Amino acid sequence: MSAKYHRITKQLGFSYFFMILTFLIGPFLIFLLTRTLSVKEFGIYSLLASTVAIFTVILDLGFHKYIVTKLSGLNYLKGIKHFFSLLTLELGFLVVLFVVLFLSPLYGWLLEFLKLSSYETEFQLCLTIIFLGVIFRFFVSYLKARKKIELQSFYSFFHTSFWVLILISFYLIKNQMSLLTVVSIWLVGVVITVLLLTFFSLRKEIIIFLFKIKKIDTSIMKKGLVFSLPLIPVFVASYIIEFADRYMLNSYMDAEKVGFYALSYSLVWVIISFSAVIHNVLYVHAANAWNQKKNHHTLFNAMFKYDLMFVLPAIVGLFVMREQVITLISGPNYLIGASTIGILILSPLFVSLATLFQNNLLLRSKTKTMAIIYIFGAVLNILLNMFLIPKYGIDGAAISTTISYFLMLFMSYVVSRKQILWNYGFLKIFRIIFASAFMGVIVYSINPQIYLTKIITIVVGVVVYVVLLFLFRVFSKKEYSIMNHFLPKFLKLK
Numbered sequence: 001m002s003a004k005y006h007r008i009t010k011q012l013g014f015s016y017f018f019m020i021l022t023f024l025i026g027p028f029l030i031f032l033l034t035r036t037l038s039v040k041e042f043g044i045y046s047l048l049a050s051t052v053a054i055f056t057v058i059l060d061l062g063f064h065k066y067i068v069t070k071l072s073g074l075n076y077l078k079g080i081k082h083f084f085s086l087l088t089l090e091l092g093f094l095v096v097l098f099v100v101l102f103l104s105p106l107y108g109w110l111l112e113f114l115k116l117s118s119y120e121t122e123f124q125l126c127l128t129i130i131f132l133g134v135i136f137r138f139f140v141s142y143l144k145a146r147k148k149i150e151l152q153s154f155y156s157f158f159h160t161s162f163w164v165l166i167l168i169s170f171y172l173i174k175n176q177m178s179l180l181t182v183v184s185i186w187l188v189g190v191v192i193t194v195l196l197l198t199f200f201s202l203r204k205e206i207i208i209f210l211f212k213i214k215k216i217d218t219s220i221m222k223k224g225l226v227f228s229l230p231l232i233p234v235f236v237a238s239y240i241i242e243f244a245d246r247y248m249l250n251s252y253m254d255a256e257k258v259g260f261y262a263l264s265y266s267l268v269w270v271i272i273s274f275s276a277v278i279h280n281v282l283y284v285h286a287a288n289a290w291n292q293k294k295n296h297h298t299l300f301n302a303m304f305k306y307d308l309m310f311v312l313p314a315i316v317g318l319f320v321m322r323e324q325v326i327t328l329i330s331g332p333n334y335l336i337g338a339s340t341i342g343i344l345i346l347s348p349l350f351v352s353l354a355t356l357f358q359n360n361l362l363l364r365s366k367t368k369t370m371a372i373i374y375i376f377g378a379v380l381n382i383l384l385n386m387f388l389i390p391k392y393g394i395d396g397a398a399i400s401t402t403i404s405y406f407l408m409l410f411m412s413y414v415v416s417r418k419q420i421l422w423n424y425g426f427l428k429i430f431r432i433i434f435a436s437a438f439m440g441v442i443v444y445s446i447n448p449q450i451y452l453t454k455i456i457t458i459v460v461g462v463v464v465y466v467v468l469l470f471l472f473r474v475f476s477k478k479e480y481s482i483m484n485h486f487l488p489k490f491l492k493l494k
Helices: 002-036 039-058 063-071 076-103 106-114 117-145 149-174 179-201 203-213 218-228 231-252 255-291 297-320 322-329 332-344 347-363 367-392 394-416 429-446 451-471 477-486
Strands: none
Touching: 002 039, 002 149, 002 255, 002 322, 039 117, 039 179, 039 231, 039 255, 063 076, 063 117, 063 218, 063 255, 063 347, 076 106, 076 117, 076 203, 076 218, 106 117, 117 149, 117 179, 117 255, 149 179, 149 255, 179 203, 218 231, 231 255, 231 367, 231 394, 255 297, 255 322, 255 332, 255 347, 255 394, 297 322, 297 332, 297 347, 297 429, 297 451, 322 332, 322 451, 332 394, 347 367, 347 394, 367 394, 429 451
């Protein structure tokens, strides 16, 4: 058991390492785009990026969840057969879909609906990114199911950040950049990532399938569809909640307002990355424990505790420094979004805790229940946006999003509350809240105004919070033991 937790800790460490690298690179992308593109062009980029995100998830038909949940702990050869059977079905679906799209009026209607007729070339490139993105999700889901979390974390980082490095290099050489350049370089980065993943990490599985297994299993396809199809409305609804406000802002107002909102939303949603890493690593182990009839409650307690431990201080820190962070990254022109951040700020907590309870539903194959929750959230979000955006603008969109996520958390909790055993002595919820609040007071009192002091204040906030966690004895003896395994002798914890 100790070796298992050491492995989980190591995987968390790798995941957070690549997440930190993403954080270091990600702000450069926002900085570069908001300072080289016009606010309208940044709004269009935001719409294109939203479209890619939405359709990449929807078009994988929910199979990535099936792969992670059902292939975890499965025999190696059976796992390969399952994977390639589902991949064959997915590729066939994508080819048919894209042929129909380009040979029918749907393509023109979609361009008109998204108000992207003036950006047709960029849109076509994004369709290719979507196709490759779906394949990429299949591949990294397989790595995750095989518990190759380190590799999965690396490729996920490479997928999101490599093209940004190319873009930065291009700008440093040319000192200019257009929206078409941004999307073209994005596509190049995705192509390189998929090729590297295929050749270096899935070559063995491809050879085994082609020369040993040699056939797909239609019964596996059927099982995958039964599990995954109810998840399609989940993903559709999820992205309606996340991105419909941008399309509706563009419809009711203009692309400039989308740009303001997109920046605020992106800054708040960085916090979700902390939670995503935790669920990314721990869920696959929880699924393995569930499939092998072992105790999975310990891992759900760990998800809950570490969600709070990482998400709460990030929420407090961004809230008290929201204006400083906006001017640090994008300049004073985007300060209109400070109030939007204040409204959205609790959404990452609602989402991370809702995901925790929904992971429990996934283990029990209650995907239809998840669909009901998400459809409710999406319908509510659209209705609220229709009333609030015309009256309150980007703040109205933020209110709609926050209310929708809170009610979805409540519904997820109600259907799962009796299925998870909580160990409150391990969770230490109030101590984490106090540590986050004290850190926030200290950061607020500093009130930095120039670039260097803003960065220093963020570092000070992190250090203060970590010290408070130890002073408040948030960690258990087992957690100290795991930490000591990775620390040099002179830093051993007692």
